[in-house]
Structures are given as C-alpha cells and as structure tokens.
Amino acid sequence: MAGSTLEIKNLHVSIEDKEILKGVDLTINGGEFHAVMGPNGTGKSTLASAIMGHPKYEITEGSVLLDGEDVLEMEVDERARAGLFLAMQYPSEISGVTTSDFLRSSINARREEGDEIPLMKFIKEMDEALDYLEIDKNMAQRYLNEGFSGGEKKRNEILQLMLLKPEIAILDEIDSGLDIDALKVVSKGINKLRDENFGCLIITHYQRLLNYITPDKVHVMMQGRVVKSGGPELAQRLEAEGYDWIKEELGIEDETVEQNA
Amino acid sequence: MTVDTKLPYDQSYIKQFSQERNEPAWMKDLRLQALEQVDTLELPKPDKTNISKWNFTRFKHAATGDKISSLTDLPADIQDFFDKENLPENLLIQRNQSVAYASVSKKLQDQGVIFTDIFTALQEHEELVKRYYMKDAVSIDEHRLTALHAALMNGGIFVYVPKNVQVDEPLQVVFWQEDPDVALFNHVLVVADENSSLTYVENYISNNEKEETVANIVTEVIAQNNAQISFGAVDNFAAGTTSYVNRRGVAYRDATIDWALGQMNDGNTVFENITHLIGDNSTSNAKAVTVGRGKQNTNMTAKIVHFGKNSEGHILQHGVMKDSASNVFNGIGKIEHGASKSNAEQESRVLMLSEKARGDANPILLIDEDDVTAGHAASVGRVDPLQLYYLMSRGITQLEAERLVIHGFLAPVVNQLPIDSVKEQLTQVIERKVN
Numbered sequence: 164m165a166g167s168t169l170e171i172k173n174l175h176v177s178i179e180d181k182e183i184l185k186g187v188d189l190t191i192n193g194g195e196f197h198a199v200m201g202p203n204g205t206g207k208s209t210l211a212s213a214i215m216g217h218p219k220y221e222i223t224e225g226s227v228l229l230d231g232e233d234v235l236e237m238e239v240d241e242r243a244r245a246g247l248f249l250a251m252q253y254p255s256e257i258s259g260v261t262t263s264d265f266l267r268s269s270i271n272a273r274r275e276e277g278d279e280i281p282l283m284k285f286i287k288e289m290d291e292a293l294d295y296l297e298i299d300k301n302m303a304q305r306y307l308n309e310g311f312s313g314g315e316k317k318r319n320e321i322l323q324l325m326l327l328k329p330e331i332a333i334l335d336e337i338d339s340g341l342d343i344d345a346l347k348v349v350s351k352g353i354n355k356l357r358d359e360n361f362g363c364l365i366i367t368h369y370q371r372l373l374n375y376i377t378p379d380k381v382h383v384m385m386q387g388r389v390v391k392s393g394g395p396e397l398a399q400r401l402e403a404e405g406y407d408w409i410k411e412e413l414g415i416e417d418e419t420v421e422q423n424a
Numbered sequence: 425m426t427v428d429t430k431l432p433y434d435q436s437y438i439k440q441f442s443q444e445r446n447e448p449a450w451m452k453d454l455r456l457q458a459l460e461q462v463d464t465l466e467l468p469k470p471d472k473t474n475i476s477k478w479n480f481t482r483f484k485h486a487a488t489g490d491k492i493s494s495l496t497d498l499p500a501d502i503q504d505f506f507d508k509e510n511l512p513e514n515l516l517i518q519r520n521q522s523v524a525y526a527s528v529s530k531k532l533q534d535q536g537v538i539f540t541d542i543f544t545a546l547q548e549h550e551e552l553v554k555r556y557y558m559k560d561a562v563s564i565d566e567h568r569l570t571a572l573h574a575a576l577m578n579g580g581i582f583v584y585v586p587k588n589v590q591v592d593e594p595l596q597v598v599f600w601q602e603d604p605d606v607a608l609f610n611h612v613l614v615v616a617d618e619n620s621s622l623t624y625v626e627n628y629i630s631n632n633e634k635e636e637t638v639a640n641i642v643t644e645v646i647a648q649n650n651a652q653i654s655f656g657a658v659d660n661f662a663a664g665t666t667s668y669v670n671r672r673g674v675a676y677r678d679a680t681i682d683w684a685l686g687q688m689n690d691g692n693t694v695f696e697n698i699t700h701l702i703g704d705n706s707t708s709n710a711k712a713v714t715v716g717r718g719k720q721n722t723n724m725t726a727k728i729v730h731f732g733k734n735s736e737g738h739i740l741q742h743g744v745m746k747d748s749a750s751n752v753f754n755g756i757g758k759i760e761h762g763a764s765k766s767n768a769e770q771e772s773r774v775l776m777l778s779e780k781a782r783g784d785a786n787p788i789l790l791i792d793e794d795d796v797t798a799g800h801a802a803s804v805g806r807v808d809p810l811q812l813y814y815l816m817s818r819g820i821t822q823l824e825a826e827r828l829v830i831h832g833f834l835a836p837v838v839n840q841l842p843i844d845s846v847k848e849q850l851t852q853v854i855e856r857k858v859n
Contacts, residue, residue, distance in 0.1 A: 259831065
C-alpha cells in the first residue's frame with residue numbers, strides 16, 4: 164500500500180461544551196477517495212475542522228493518527244507539514260498578504276531552510292496551476308481572499324491543494340456556492356491529484372460533486388457519527404431517494420446533533 | 425518632581441545663531457518673535473495623551489557634521505536608504521545640521537527645480553522661502569512647540585517645482601542625527617507650483633538609545649492648482665528622542681497630496697498630519713503606520729479639512745503595539761460649510777501583540793455641510809486566531825503566520841513608498857521592532 168494512512172478512532176469533539184461528534188471512526192488510505200455525506204448540522208464540517216486543529220473545537224475523546232503519529236498532539240502547522248491539508252469552507256481573508264507570497268511561504272514551510280523553492284520554478288508552477296483551474300493570473304497579486312467571490316475562494320483553496328501536494332486532503336464543502344462550470348473546474352483540479360499516494364476525504368452536502376469525482380467509499384453522518392458506509396452506489400441512492408430511508412432504517416427521528424439532550 | 429521647562433537658549437543666542445548663518449533680517453525677526461511667544465503659549469494637548477511631562481526643552485541645540493566625499497563612507501544603516509547599485513540622482517543627506525551630501529540632476533536644475541537645504545535656500549531663494557515659510561500651512565503661534573520650532577529652527581530642506589514641471593525621479597532626503605545629544609528643529613518646505621508634480625521621500629534616523637534629546641519637526645507641503653505631490657517618510661528616531669512631528673499640507677484647486685508615513689520612532693512621539701483641502705476637486709490620501717514597543721507613548725492625529733467643493737479625503741492609520749507601548753489614533757474628517765459634494769473617509773486600526781500594550785482609535789467626523797458623504801471605521805484588537813489558523817493550516821509556523829499578518833496590516837503604507845530601497849528599509853525596521 165502506497166501513500167499515507169489517516170485513522171480516525173472514536174472521535175468525540177465539543178464546541179463551547181456542546182458535544183458535536185460522538186464517536187467517529189474512519190480510515191483513509193493513500194489512493195482512496197472517501198466522501199462524507201449527510202444533511203446539515205450532522206457534524207461533517209466539525210470533523211474536518213477538528214482534524215486540522217481549529218482553535219474553537221475541543222477533542223474530548225478518541226484519536227487521530229497519520230501513519231501512526233498522533234495528530235492531535237501536533238500544532239496546526241505541524242499537522243500540515245506532516246501531510247494534511249484542509250480546503251476550508253470559509254477561508255480567512257488576509258489583508259496585505261498577496262496570494263502569491265502566501266503560496267510561496269506555504270511551499271517553503273515544507274522545505275529546509277536554504278532549500279527554498281527557486282522563484283522562477285515557483286512562478287512556473289503557480290502559473291500552470293492557475294491556468295489549469297482557469298483562474299485569472301491577477302489573483303496571484305491580490306490580497307489573500309480579500310474581496311474574492313465565493314467561487315474564487317473555492318478555486319483558491321484548490322490552487323493551494325495542487326501546489327502543496329499533501330498526502331491526505333480534506334475538502335470541506337468545496338462545492339457549495341459553485342455554479343456548474345466552476346464545479347467542473349474544481350473537480351478537474353482534484354482529479355488531477357488522484358494517484359496511489361494521495362488520499363482524499365470529500366465532505367459534501369450534495370451528491371452533485373460526486374458526479375465529477377467518483378469516490379471509492381461513501382459515508383453518511385447523522386447525529387455526530389458515521390451511521391452508514393458503502394460504495395459509490397450509496398451516493399447515487401441518496402441522490403435519488405434522499406436521507407429518509409436511512410433514518411427509517413436506523414430509527415433516527417432527528418438526524419442533527421442538536422437533538423440528543 | 426517639577427519639570428524645568430525653561431528654555432536654555434535666549435535672545436542673544438538666537439541672534440548670534442541667525443547671524444552666523446547670514447540669515448535675512450526677516451528670518452531673524454521671525455525667530456525672535458517666536459521666542460517671545462514660547463513662554464506665553466501652552467503645549468499642544470493631543471487627545472488622550474498627557475505630554476506635560478515630556479522633555480521638549482532639554483537638549484543641545486547646535487552640532488555640525490562633516491561632508492562626505494563618497495556615499496560609501498556612510499555607515500551601513502544609512503547606506504540602506506538608497507540603492508547602492510543605482511545611486512539616486514537627487515539625494516540630500518543632512519548630517520546633524522550640515523549638508524553632508526547633495527546631488528541634483530542636471531535636468532531638474534535646467535527645469536528650475538529647487539532642491540536644497542533651508543539655509544542655502546534662504547540665501548539663494550529668499551523671496552520664495554519668505555512667501556511660504558510658516559504662512560499658509562503652519563503658524564508660529566499655534567502652541568508652544570510651533571513657537572519653539574520657529575525660534576530654534578536648525579535644519580531642513582526647501583523644494584520648489586516651477587509651473588508645468590513634472591519631476592519623474594523621486595527627490596530623496598536622509599536626516600541623520602549622528603550626534604546623540606543634538607536636537608533637530610527641522611523645517612521641510614515643499615512647494616509644487618501650478619500643474620507640476622513631484623515625489624518626495626524622507627528618512628529620519630538617530631541612534632541615541634540613552635541620551636535624551638528632542639526632535640521638533642515642521643513640514644509644510646503646498647500644492648498649487650492642479651499640482652500633484654506624493655510625500656513619503658519613514659521616521660526612525662531612537663528611544664532617547666522625544667518627537668513632535670507636524671506634517672501639514674495645503675491643496676488648492678484640482679491638487680492632490682498623498683502621504684505615506686511610517687512612524688517608527690522608539691521614543692515618545694506626538695505625530696500630526698493635517699491637510700487642508702482648500703480648492704475645489706482637491707484630494708488627499710493620508711496613510712500612516714506605526715509600530716510601538718517598550719514603554720513608548722505615541723499620539724497620532726490624521727486630519728483632513730475640506731473647504732473646497734467636491735474634495736476627497738481618505739485617512740488610513742494602522743498601528744501595531746507590543747510590550748507596554750501605547751498608541752492613540754485620532755482620525756478627524758472635517759467638512760466646512762460650502763464644501764458640498766465632498767467625501768471624508770477614514771479608517772484607524774490598532775493591533776495589539778501583548779497583554780500590556782494599549783491602543784485607542786478615535787474616529788471624529790465634523791460636518792457643517794449637508795450635501796456630503798463621510799464614513800469611518802475603527803478597531804482595536806489582537807491578531808485574529810482564525811487568520812493564524814488558516815495560515816498555519818498550510819504549514820506556516822505561528823511566528824511566521826503572525827509576521828505575515830503584521831506585515832500585511834502595515835502594507836498599505838509600506839507598499840506605497842515610491843522608492844524600493846526605502847520600502848525595503850522600512851520592512852526591515854518593522855521586522856526589528858515586532859520581533
């Protein structure tokens with residue numbers, strides 16, 4: 164087996180003392196594309212943020228291991244350098260820092276001091292990725308995410324993904340707010356990375372994205388847990404029939420994490 | 425403890441000082457009149473900062489500096505101000521109160537551009553200096569510090585661009601306070617005549633960490649009808665210097681004055697930048713950044729007063745405070761009656777890097793006309809943890825992430841400085857101050 168392995172075991176996560184994740188188990192191997200689906204409010208984005216180390220989320224139980232290393236013990240930047248990447252649903256705007264400078268700093272953060280990426284090589288790689296994602300080259304000189312449209316922010320996240328080449332990427336609702344053309348471009352970028360060394364966890368609300376990126380495995384989250392897993396056919400059935408049949412099958416009335424108290 | 429505010433320099437000293445420089449009689453009289461007013465006028469009262477115990481009167485007044493034969497004779501930190509590979513054509517270096525180096529391109533000389541030290545200007549362009557010196561912009565009797573300045577003026581620059589002349593290459597000045605005890609009463613007078621344009625950039629530097637002294641600086645910038653002035657500055661006085669820095673602009677019809685000011689002093693500083701938009705369609709963009717550290721106290725006022733119709737004023741002030749430094753930003757947009765269709769915008773933000781740092785941002789809009797637009801934004805806070813999270817999620821360390829956010833926050837002024845070497849030098853100063 165090539166690539167890295169991300170193991171999520173019995174993960175419990177709280178935000179402001181409210182438990183959102185109630186024991187999530189998932190294993191993603193290099194070469195595999197997993198989709199996590201589910202209605203709103205079931206804990207999908209919490210899973211993504213908790214793995215990356217978002218400051219507002221508290222892990223109360225369980226573990227996350229990357230190739231056996233304890234991810235939860237690492238600082239956010241260490242997680243990234245260990246090979247994790249999160250394409251965020253709501254990326255921050257950083258005034259005064261150009262997208263290009265930020266990308267170069269990010270790439271160099273993975274390299275040894277004195278072995279920084281040569282400027283021309285960086286520009287060439289960035290320009291290729293910008294072209295591939297059909298992004299206006301001006302974006303590189305604009306301040307990071309400042310004044311970007313929703314679609315530009317999503318493309319920028321995928322631009323970073325393509326240039327940083329992580330072992331395991333988590334894409335948090337990368338499809339939300341995209342029109343069909345933008346969705347195709349973003350999918351093209353993600354598919355380009357598909358190889359035996361690259362693992363991907365795609366969090367989505369809609370089956371639509373999975374028409375362009377075929378997952379190897381599909382998981383459904385409800386009430387802060389993975390309640391059902393299957394192959395790509397599971398996503399198709401969800402698209403056709405919605406989530407109600409799963410709720411019936413499992414005797415769930417309210418799928419969100421709010422209900423539980 | 426009582427603070428002795430009696431000035432150690434009297435009438436006969438000033439007479440002699442003026443005489444030694446062979447100043448015109450009106451200048452000597454102006455100095456003496458100002459001296460008389462020093463004791464009757466109060467110190468200025470910047471909002472929310474008490475400066476009554478600051479040292480404005482203990483200093484040594486006069487010191488000369490040797491000429492240099494080559495720019496490479498300068499200390500490395502002075503050489504950083506210009507591009508050594510491609511030396512600026514128009515450069516003046518003032519060392520203490522003497523001109524150490526001066527160069528003006530032949531083209532500018534042929535065009536009648538004046539770019540010289542204030543004492544030479546008083547000899548060679550007396551009428552022009554007299555026409556503008558402390559007349560339309562700053563008055564002698566505004567308060568004790570302006571009067572002190574006028575009485576003791578001991579250095580400075582005069583720039584004059586004649587009608588219809590466009591100066592493409594920037595004019596650059598370095599004010600180097602080599603003597604750690606000497607005070608700088610510097611007067612910069614920049615006049616752009618009708619339909620002319622210029623870019624001017626100045627740096628102040630001193631190294632007196634311990635020795636106490638004073639900088640009392642008045643800068644008057646006059647843009648006649650349809651003149652365009654871009655004014656950049658980086659002030660970098662060491663911790664021992666108490667600074668009063670007053671930069672004042674007057675813009676007539678269709679004129680523009682843009683300021684990019686980096687206030688990087690390490691000592692207590694009162695910093696004011698006021699622009700009067702006198703003419704219709706006049707414009708000013710007043711941008712300033714500061715970094716405070718140690719125990720320093722700074723008070724920065726940016727003010728744009730609209731007299732002309734359809735005048736545009738934009739203020740931006742960003743400050744980073746660390747250690748137990750404290751900074752007050754006053755942003756004032758004032759629209760006078762009759763200045764219809766004018767627009768007064770301002771933004772003041774303070775970023776605090778430590779528990780003990782203090783920041784204050786006071787947005788003030790004073791509007792005496794109905795048909796105008798105005799807006800303000802102000803904030804005081806810490807580095808946004810979500811911004812750090814985002815940057816760190818790409819592998820950037822926390823230290824580097826903070827660095828990026830801080831430099832980004834100060835970028836509006838850094839990026840606007842028109843000389844790359846000065847931009848680079850300011851970036852280095854910021855780096856030194858925040859780390």
